[in-house]
Amino acid sequence: MSGQAPGETQLAIIGGGPGGYAAAFHAAELGMKVTLISDDPQPGGVCLHRGCIPSKALLHVARLINEAREARQWGLAFQDPKVDLAALRSWKDGVVKRLADGLDELCTRRKVQFIRARAQFVDSRTLRLDKNGEPSGGHPEHLHYERAILATGSVPALPGIFKVDDPRVMDSTSALELTAVPERLLVIGGGYIGLEMGTVYAALGSAVTVVELTEGLLPGADRDLVRVLRARLDKTFQAVQLSTRIESLQPGKDGIAVTMRGQGEASEQVFDRVLVAVGRWPNSTGVGLEQTRVESDARGFVKVDRQQKTNDPSILAIGDVVGEPMLAHKASREAKVAVEVAAGKPTEFDNAAIPAVVFTDPEVAWCGLTETQAKAEDRPIEVARFPWAASGRAATLGRFDGLTKLVFDPQTQRLLGMGVVGSGAGELIAEGVVAIEMAAVARDIADSIHPHPTLSETVAESAEAFFGQATHLFRPKR
Numbered sequence: 001m002s003g004q005a006p007g008e009t010q011l012a013i014i015g016g017g018p019g020g021y022a023a024a025f026h027a028a029e030l031g032m033k034v035t036l037i038s039d040d041p042q043p044g045g046v047c048l049h050r051g052c053i054p055s056k057a058l059l060h061v062a063r064l065i066n067e068a069r070e071a072r073q074w075g076l077a078f079q080d081p082k083v084d085l086a087a088l089r090s091w092k093d094g095v096v097k098r099l100a101d102g103l104d105e106l107c108t109r110r111k112v113q114f115i116r117a118r119a120q121f122v123d124s125r126t127l128r129l130d131k132n133g134e135p136s137g138g139h140p141e142h143l144h145y146e147r148a149i150l151a152t153g154s155v156p157a158l159p160g161i162f163k164v165d166d167p168r169v170m171d172s173t174s175a176l177e178l179t180a181v182p183e184r185l186l187v188i189g190g191g192y193i194g195l196e197m198g199t200v201y202a203a204l205g206s207a208v209t210v211v212e213l214t215e216g217l218l219p220g221a222d223r224d225l226v227r228v229l230r231a232r233l234d235k236t237f238q239a240v241q242l243s244t245r246i247e248s249l250q251p252g253k254d255g256i257a258v259t260m261r262g263q264g265e266a267s268e269q270v271f272d273r274v275l276v277a278v279g280r281w282p283n284s285t286g287v288g289l290e291q292t293r294v295e296s297d298a299r300g301f302v303k304v305d306r307q308q309k310t311n312d313p314s315i316l317a318i319g320d321v322v323g324e325p326m327l328a329h330k331a332s333r334e335a336k337v338a339v340e341v342a343a344g345k346p347t348e349f350d351n352a353a354i355p356a357v358v359f360t361d362p363e364v365a366w367c368g369l370t371e372t373q374a375k376a377e378d379r380p381i382e383v384a385r386f387p388w389a390a391s392g393r394a395a396t397l398g399r400f401d402g403l404t405k406l407v408f409d410p411q412t413q414r415l416l417g418m419g420v421v422g423s424g425a426g427e428l429i430a431e432g433v434v435a436i437e438m439a440a441v442a443r444d445i446a447d448s449i450h451p452h453p454t455l456s457e458t459v460a461e462s463a464e465a466f467f468g469q470a471t472h473l474f475r476p477k478r
């Protein structure tokens with residue numbers, strides 16, 4: 001507890017996710033009196049309790065299963081894995097609990113007051129804390145603050161057609177609970193959440209079908225990266241159906257009958273379970289924003305400027321609730337900006353590169369300017385690629401299915417963007433983020449010594465390819 005007068009705080013933060021808790025800890029470091037309010041029992045938000053962390057714990061298991069199967073070709077044979085679902089669930093829950101306890105501990109150490117409640121604005125300087133009928137735990141019903149940071153995040157999107165009252169129709173939250181491994185799983189949505197969860201269930205034994213409305217998986221990502229992933233997914237998944245619209249879900253005794261329409265006739269298939277992963281909606285309704293001057297756009301995202309300021313001078317907003325990309329690290333960076341602005345510092349969100357990682361097998365990652373975006377904006381770029389077929393490290397891993405690409409400004413040779421598909425792409429992308437933020441040019445990257453044999457060499461080799469000098473076995477086409 002912070003020693004603040006009951007019912008009053010200097011900075012109220014609504015939402016305990018990677019936006020909210022990062023804001024709370026940074027504000028406490030700057031000496032502010034902070035109250036962090038979240039309706040989950042512990043801080044962590046969606047990311048820790050029903051998003052990034054449980055999904056990555058399960059993806060780690062999926063990877064182990066897949067590698068054990070593949071090891072056969074290297075002369076190492078394991079028996080087929082026996083999955084103890086209860087033990088797997090409890091391991092995943094343990095990972096989450098350990099990290100949530102760590103956040104609780106940090107709240108105590110940094111004197112951040114954590115209140116478990118649902119918060120609603122009564123006016124621009126007051127919140128009502130709703131305990132959902134639980135005993136108040138000594139916390140006030142109303143909290144007055146000097147500044148508030150709204151960090152209420154997002155929830156799985158569930159358009160009307162998918163609203164089926166049957167536990168076999170899941171969203172990402174219920175899919176992560178892993179109550180059963182269905183024989184036939186339909187994943188609706190070929191975005192990163194659908195593909196990651198599909199990867200988990202496929203490794204555990206489900207025959208997974210992915211249906212995507214648009215003409216490609218991972219809309220927005222560069223097609224050359226997605227092609228490499230797709231080649232693998234065609235072996236992992238039972239089917240991938242693009243340009244296909246779901247017309248109805250009908251629960252029955254033998255499963256969920258799904259009517260879908262591709263290019264031609266509508267067809268019906270039956271699945272044991274269906275995962276709806278068609279995006280996320282901002283958590284901006286039911287928060288009492290109408291009692292303040294905060295404005296939202298047509299999709300419900302709260303409007304902010306580059307300093308995370310809303311239209312209400314007392315309220316800043318960060319994270320998923322303010323818009324894309326809906327990613328934990330973007331929320332945490334915005335948190336820092338918002339807190340510094342609340343502390344009167346002249347900060348703004350000026351990052352040039354926000355990384356995105358899809359933790360499929362292989363992983364896909366990108367940051368900064370993509371080729372797709374450059375084409376859409378008609379911006380001149382030069383792209384240098386290095387396929388992993390020429391990487392020594394990829395050979396030792398038996399994983400040639402990879403590609404590293406760098407997007408340069410042709411005039412200045414400055415790095416504008418990076419994309420990677422391949423094993424461990426999520427770790428490699430950080431180099432691109434730093435290089436972009438430091439305004440590195442192609443020569444900086446090519447001449448920086450990268451350790452051999454590592455996949456990081458593919459970054460330097462891509463930069464060499466920019467000069468037409470890839471030094472290893474293979475000279476990629478430009």
Ligand code: FAD
Pocket residue numbers: 014015016017018019020037038039040044045046047048050051052053055117118119120151152153154172193283286287318319320321326327328329330331359
């Ligand atoms: P959230 O994490 O959504 O937290 C908001 C919190 O506020 C929640 O606890 C919510 O219950 C609470 N809340 C809402 N309204 C109120 C209220 N009125 N009063 C009190 N509390 C309230 N991102 C990545 O960067 N990497 C990943 O690998 C990744 N994987 C994901 C996997 C899945 C399955 C999902 C669903 C998401 C994933 N994400 C990932 C996205 C990531 O979880 C979000 O971008 C991130 O959690 C957003 O953080 P936030 O602080 O904005 O809000």
